[in-house]
Amino acid sequence: MPELPEVETTRRGVDKHVVGRRIVALALYESRLRWRVAETISQQIAGQQVRRTGRRAKYLLIELDGGTLLLHLGMSGSLRVLPAETPRVLHDHFDLLLDSGVTLRFNDPRRFGSLHYTTQNPNEHPLLARLAPEPFDAAFNAEYLWGVTRRRRVAIKQLLMNSTLVVGVGNIYASEALFRARVKPRRQARTLTRKEVAKLTRAVRDVLNLAIRVGGTTLRDYVDADGNPGYFRQKLYVYERAGKPCRVCAKPIRQITQGQRSTYYCPSCQK
């Protein structure tokens, strides 16, 4: 599943191809995505120039002269930059055709992705308005994490993955951040010390930044968003390394299940 770093990598990959270009049309082949794509979008956006791209949580924002496109990759979506005449393949659901002769083509086998257009402030769109802070927001800081952990008995790893408290910290990144902060994933959130909370706040940002940097240098124009962290995998300390020696202390990495998701940690490095 595309996580925050893959969406940001996608944004960086498409940015130089779309900014300053005019939209010729939206060619919609399948409107039944997670929510039905409005057939009127094409008329609304044709002729508009792309001002900039942005991202909020896992939504890619394409800002036009008169409004903003909100695109979500869902569980299996990917966006590619292609010459417009490239033949379509199975699960290609729409083309955003640009005046450069290039298209942004959306492919999504499971159809959990989505496309919306708004002429209002996108941050006030119902899909975005109530999202929790994300790791790169100034609002996500040690003070905030300290506050939300104080009365919660839930395991710290599950708190990190609770999107009503912080958005964009997926399963891989939660395990990796906890390793870097040297905190065991099953610890009750409220037992973390101030120092651990501060370390964890930094670790969450660092691990996402690293994933974005690595993804951004390896994926380039063909932006594959199947959730495979690609080269980032070589930099993982614990994720999917059960039984393998810890890169710090050489003891075997352990795997447990929390909330139906696999968690990986080092029983010796993490307290």
Ligand SMILES: [Zn+2]
């Ligand atoms: Zn270790």
